[in-house]
Amino acid sequence: MHEMAIAESLLGIVLDESGRHGITRVNRIQLQVGALAAVVPAALTFCFELISRDTIVADAVLAIEMVAVVVRCPECKERFEVDNQFYVCPRCGPIPAGLDLTSGRELTLLSIEGESGDEDESSESPCGEEYPRGQ
Numbered sequence: 001m002h003e004m005a006i007a008e009s010l011l012g013i014v015l016d017e018s019g020r021h022g023i024t025r026v027n028r029i030q031l032q033v034g035a036l037a038a039v040v041p042a043a044l045t046f047c048f049e050l051i052s053r054d055t056i057v058a059d060a061v062l063a064i065e066m067v068a069v070v071v072r073c074p075e076c077k078e079r080f081e082v083d084n085q086f087y088v089c090p091r092c093g094p095i096p097a098g099l100d101l102t103s104g105r106e107l108t109l110l111s112i113e114g115e116s117g118d119e120d121e122s123s124e125s126p127c128g129e130e131y132p133r134g135q
């Protein structure tokens with residue numbers, strides 16, 4: 001499963017970062033996923049819950065934000081967003097195959113919110129937020 005591999009590498013990064021910042025309990029993870037990364041957010045959340053169960057990340061909310069695909073026109077170097085499969089440069093018109101994708105594929109870890117052992121630092125109160133469990 002595609003999402004499982006991503007979840008595993010994500011957990012590795014989160015645990016690594018948490019250790020570096022002295023976080024003993026992770027509350028929230030903010031992740032940016034490119035529209036072309038072919039990630040199903042629900043599947044990624046499910047996989048992530050599964051493998052993080054016995055870690056400090058177990059109760060964390062995984063906030064996934066989808067980002068648009070941005071391409072760069074090979075002719076005029078203009079960057080623009082595309083909604084779907086239609087790549088049309090605002091200046092040159094439709095773009096032939098072999099275009100230069102500048103974003104839309106990648107996964108970016110934006111932030112990790114958590115609590116460190118020493119201080120009771122609850123950075124943001126996530127009230128009203130329901131974390132889907134089980135399944």
Ligand SMILES: [Zn+2]
Nearest residue numbers: 073076089092
């Ligand atoms: Zn162009």
